[in-house]
Amino acid sequence: MMDYSRSFMALLGPLTLGPLLLGSHAMAQAVEPTQLAPVKVEAQRDASLITPDVDSARQQIQRIAGGVAVVDSEQWQASPAATVKDVLDYTPGVFVQPKWGGDSRLSIRGSGLSRYYHLRGINLYQDGMPLNNADGSGSFQWLDPSAYRFIEVYKGANGLRYGGGTLGGAINFVTPSGYTAAPFSVRLDGGSHGWRRLQMSAAGNQGALDGFISASTQQQDGFRQNSKGDIQHLNANVGWQFAEQAETRFYVLGVHERQEIPGTVSRDTALNQPKQAAANNLTNHWQHNLDGARLANRTLWLVDTTEYEVGAWYGQSQLDHPIYEVIDHNSTDYGAYSRLNHYGQFGQRDNEVTLGLTWSAGHINGQQFVNTGGNRGAQTAHARNSARNLIAYGENRLELMPDLFLHTGLQYQYSERKQQNKFGATPYTGEKNYSLWNPAVGVIWHPDEQTQLYGNVSRSSEAPTYGDLKFDDPTALDRLKPQTATTLELGTRGQRPQLAWDLSVYHARLHDEFQCLSSPWNICDSTSNLDTTIHQGIEAGLDWTLWQQPLQQPGAVNLNTAYTFNDFRFHDDARWGNNRLPGTPRHYLRSQLLYTHPSGAFIGPNVEWVPEAFYVDNANSLQSKPYTLLGAKAGWKHGQYSWFVEARNLTDQKYIASASITDVAAPNAAVFEPGSGRSIYAGLQINY
DSSP, X not given: OOOHHHHHHHHHHHHHHHHHHHOOXXXXXXXXXXXXXXXXXXXOTTSOSSXXXXXXXXXXHTTSSSOEEEEEGGGTTTSOOXXXXXXXXXXXXXXXXXXXXXXXXXEETTTTTTOOSSBOSSEEEETTEEOSOTTSOBOGGGOOGGGOSEEEEEEGGGGGGGTOOSSSXXXXXXXXXXXXXXXXXXXXXXXXXXXXXXXXXXXEEETTEEEEEEEEEEEEOOSSTTOOEEEEEEEEEEEEEEETTEEEEEEEEEEEEEEEOOOOBOHHHHXXXXXXXXXXXXXXXXXXXXXXXXXXXEEEEEETTEEEEEEEXXXXXXXXXXXXXXXXXXXXXXXXXXXXXEEEEEXXXXXXXXXXXXXXXXXXXXXXXXXXXXXXXXXXXXXXXXXXXXXXXXXXXXXXXXXXXXXXXXEEEEEEEEEEEOSSSSOOEEEEEEEEEEEEEEEEEEEETTEXXXXXXXXXXXXXXXXXXXXXXXXXXXXXXXXXXXXXXXXXXXXXXXXXXXXXXXXXXXXXXXEEEEOTTSSXXXXXXXXXEEEEEEEEEEEXXXXXXXGGOSSEEEEEEEEEEEEEEEOSBTTTBTOBOSSSOSEEEEEEEEEEOXXXXXXXXXXXXXXXXXXXXXTOOOBOOOEEEEEEEEEEEETTEEEEEEEEOTTOOOOEEEEOOBSSOOTTOSOEEEOOOSEEEEEEEEEO
């Protein structure tokens, strides 16, 4: 077993000595999306060193030779902003569908295709701090879209900035600081199916101190039976610039959730009686009830042309989860990281080096009981799951020519998964360790100041989560291997006076892809490795001002479109041949046409289009159904006031939003999640 304390110190040494070995040179900072100019970084007392503004974040992320995006909160403010789908739906390559309450099914480049509950294959961060559990799984209930200033999306292996190396990449949700948020803001929203929310925030700064706090409460009766929900969020941070070029920032995150679960139903029920809940979900009152809190700190200081950063986090949560049995999970997750960025020169060329080290650990004390109408019956299980990870990574960005840059990167991950069974007459302990290497190389070329062309080849890998492993079966424990993938990506992004685009094409060859087949309760019954699979696709985004001063009237007509093409297949599989992998539609398009007036008024239609049904089983014998959802929104924003009205699914189409998967599905298999019917939402926000 690895000695973590010694390993941490051994790697921390060269990390902190890195700048001495690299030397002191002029810092290269992105002042335009496609240009680097040597400057010296200096702190400003009117801005946070740790939390950048949106423009700075966009300039920084566009230095990456791969598919990335920054989503400004301005893009989702005129919407309910109640789910991850609301805030990321116009981001190409990101497929997300809500299931119940705040829970969603999220996939990037086919990550976690078979994972119907919890998240896998994507690393979630808030303000640069991991939100995932130590085993790699994640929950959406921690997220409050109304609290964020912007979101960073790193697709695929492009998330190495935070040490990520998974197939789906990384998403970082960034809250405002006391420098960027309004001194006081209140927002009130309401709409169909009994949905309502109140959110308030306050912010300010004085001298070297600044702070931000946001609190929200949200309730809904739900579109379906047994889908009532109630959730509260708290997000706060306090920053202190304790020296001219140094800052520390403390974060607090809290969640309190009580949510019913309607469950999946047959295709016929989903398309004809979409409000109906699964019979067992009603009988045993399936729920997801979470209470949790997280504390974190980030500290950054600048020394000449080098940024040093260290941080740590600690979180606890209690999950009361009546489903097929009553799940009682008491979870603790914690960790620490250190990172440096050095901006200098290699020979006569600009060069940027990033070195990082992240250590994380956690455990779940889990008990299970017979579910009797949503209440606990006799105990059936008790185990303690634990995980530890050590991730070391480095990146280098070298200027080959004034407009051409070479990117190289390497990540190493060591992971431990362990379970101690504490129930029954024959307790046992199972343990498995993994060592994973992920190299990457890419180039980015700027043919002009507003255009980028890029390409990269990268490797990604993932260790199993607790739910994947059969700790009581040593043979099965040894048989399950880590998932690996090699991805080739080509793309371009840029802008013109009335046009912005973002296009990525990728091809990934996976070995030992995790596939979790559902039991009758839609719980992961068993996880196995597929032999070889192919994930390839297109991610295209377009923001185009089609018409300036339409009909000689003030304003403009803008088209915002995100298209995702998914081609995920088995590759010469002994049983499934070249069948399509189930779980995600091949085509997904989200488009909005919006007229905006200089007064701040806006109005326009939108569409969500899935022209082909997707399969829900490996045999490709059962499908969902194609659908087209029409919507419209209108509103006004002027000064400190803004309001919106949005209508969704105007034709009240019955459709299937998502599904769990299996190997061979019966015609009446209860694996489908119906989408919501016609609905309307409205909101009012006042900033003081």
